[in-house]
Amino acid sequence: xxxHDPGSRRAGLxxxxxRVIDAPRALVWEAWTNPEHLKTWWAPAPITTPxxxxxxxxxxxxxxLMRGPxxxxxxxxGVFLEVVDQERIVFTDALEPGWWxxxxxxxxxxxxMADEGGGTRYTARVRHKDEADRARHEEMGFHEGWGTCLDxxxxxxxxxxxxxx
Amino acid sequence: xxxHDPGSRRAGLxxxxxRVIDAPRALVWEAWTNPEHLKTWWAPAPITTPxxxxxxxxxxxxxxLMRGPxxxxxxxxGVFLEVVDQERIVFTDALEPGWWxxxxxxxxxxxxMADEGGGTRYTARVRHKDEADRARHEEMGFHEGWGTCLDxxxxxxxxxxxxxx
Numbered sequence: 001x002x003x004h005d006p007g008s009r010r011a012g013l014x015x016x017x018x019r020v021i022d023a024p025r026a027l028v029w030e031a032w033t034n035p036e037h038l039k040t041w042w043a044p045a046p047i048t049t050p051x052x053x054x055x056x057x058x059x060x061x062x063x064x065l066m067r068g069p070x071x072x073x074x075x076x077x078g079v080f081l082e083v084v085d086q087e088r089i090v091f092t093d094a095l096e097p098g099w100w101x102x103x104x105x106x107x108x109x110x111x112x113m114a115d116e117g118g119g120t121r122y123t124a125r126v127r128h129k130d131e132a133d134r135a136r137h138e139e140m141g142f143h144e145g146w147g148t149c150l151d152x153x154x155x156x157x158x159x160x161x162x163x164x165x
Numbered sequence: 166x167x168x169h170d171p172g173s174r175r176a177g178l179x180x181x182x183x184r185v186i187d188a189p190r191a192l193v194w195e196a197w198t199n200p201e202h203l204k205t206w207w208a209p210a211p212i213t214t215p216x217x218x219x220x221x222x223x224x225x226x227x228x229x230l231m232r233g234p235x236x237x238x239x240x241x242x243g244v245f246l247e248v249v250d251q252e253r254i255v256f257t258d259a260l261e262p263g264w265w266x267x268x269x270x271x272x273x274x275x276x277x278m279a280d281e282g283g284g285t286r287y288t289a290r291v292r293h294k295d296e297a298d299r300a301r302h303e304e305m306g307f308h309e310g311w312g313t314c315l316d317x318x319x320x321x322x323x324x325x326x327x328x329x330x
Contacts, residue, residue, distance in 0.1 A: 010265060058223060059247065081246075081264055082224065094259045094266045099246055099273040100175060101259045101294040108264040129266040 010127075013134050015142045018123040019150050023157035025113045027164075028120045029086045031156045032111070041152035042066070044145045047074075056083050061097045081108070088112050106133060120157070122150065175292075178299050180307050183288040184315050188322035190278045192329075193285045194251045196321045197276070206317035207231070209310045212239075221248050226262045246273070253277050271298060285322070287315065 021028055031037045035052040042049040043066040051065035059079055066074040078093035094105035110125045124146060128134040186193055196202045200217040207214040208231040216230035224244055231239040243258035259270035275290045289311060293299040 010263070013265070081260075090264055092260065092264060092266065094270060095246075095257065095273065098175070098292070099255055099257060099275070100178070100292050101257065101270050101273055101298075103294050105259060105266045105270055108260065108266055110264070127263070127265050129268050133266075 013128050013131065014125050015128075015134060015137055015146075016123065016125040017143065017146055017150060018121065019154060020116050021120045021122050021154040021157050023119060023154070023161040025086045025115060025120045027160045028113055028122060028153070028157045031153055031160060032089065037156060038064075041149055041156050044148035045152070056080055056089070058082060059097070059099060062091050078102070086113060105129070107137065122153070124150070177296065178293050179290050180293075180299060180302060180311075181288065181290040182308065182311055182315060183286065184319060185281050186285045186287050186319040186322050188284060188319070188326040190251045190280060190285045192325045193278055193287060193318070193322045196318055196325060197254065202321060203229075206314055206321050209313035210317070221245055221254070223247060224262070224264065227256050243267070251278060270294070272302065287318070289315070 031041065033054060033056045035054045038054065039049045039052045042052065042064055046069045048067050049064055050067055051063070053061055053063040055061045058081055061077065062080055063077045064075070066076070068074070076093060077096055078091050079095050079097055079099070080089065080091045081095075082088060082090040089111040090108065092105070092108040094102050094108065096102050106128070108127045110127070112121075112123045112125075114121045114123075126137065126142070126146075128137060196206065198219060198221045200219045203219065204214045204217045207217065207229055211234045213232050214229055215232055216228070218226055218228040220226045223246055226242065227245055228242045229240070231241070233239070241258060242261055243256050244260050244262055244264070245254065245256045246260075247253060247255040254276040255273065257270070257273040259267050259273065261267050271293070273292045275292070277286075277288045277290075279286045279288075291302065291307070291311075293302060
């Protein structure tokens with residue numbers, strides 16, 4: 001599967017961020033795919049994620065409910081498209097469980113995890129249908145928001161590592 | 166994977182048709198998944214399908230170009246979501262290769278093939294995001310159009326059978 005389309009009409013429609021997490025891939029994977037763990041890092045604090053439903057296989061549900069400090073709720077439902085254990089997770093909100101087309105499709109996210117040093121290179125690429133959606137996502141605070149979440153994910157993976165013998 | 170959501174808000178958002186084809190599943194599958202075969206039945210005559218690109222695996226491209234007798238062209242690009250050999254094909258135009266969200270998502274189609282008598286029960290279910298899209302598809306001639314194509318597919322599968330010893 002192509003990860004990018006250099007020079008294509010898609011150039012510029014992707015937002016991405018990457019980080020090296022000081023924990024092995026197995027623990028980053030665990031922090032991502034266990035819904036109880038995901039609730040603790042998915043939303044940038046002080047936003048919380050009180051609900052999460054994960055069925056980590058192609059076509060499986062990925063549902064979250066985020067809640068702001070003012071009580072505002074942000075529900076989201078999508079599906080997983082590709083799952084490669086400890087390596088790759090692709091999900092989208094363009095489809096819902098049962099593969100139903102979504103009413104408000106916005107993005108596909110491609111998460112990859114690779115060994116680097118003693119830790120894990122974590123990369124998130126987010127794909128949009130057009131420049132307007134990409135710009136909107138950037139204005140919504142993609143880099144700060146997803147960056148904060150990634151910091152939270154990294155901190156959790158490190159805590160999981162420190163708890164293991 | 167759920168094939169339908171009875172009683173849900175999705176009731177009525179699906180169009181479907183089914184037929185028993187007098188040929189074994191292996192040949193119906195061959196008629197569907199070989200692009201040279203697909204070109205001969207994909208569009209309801211007198212519309213033709215001069216171009217077809219198929220990569221029948223999850224995430225693989227499904228691109229067709231249909232052409233009307235007046236020369237009007239109808240391009241379509243989507244991806245396969247699920248492929249179970251000789252049993253099930255799911256594709257959508259809500260995503261494009263690389264899992265990019267599509268600009269004009271319209272439907273997901275679920276094709277199933279099952280043994281029935283000496284032939285094949287072929288069923289197509291087409292899922293839409295809302296009632297407006299379902300109605301539009303019906304008005305575009307879903308039952309006549311997909312019905313004609315299914316007749317053409319059935320006739321091809323029977324010809325393939327007659328050619329084999």
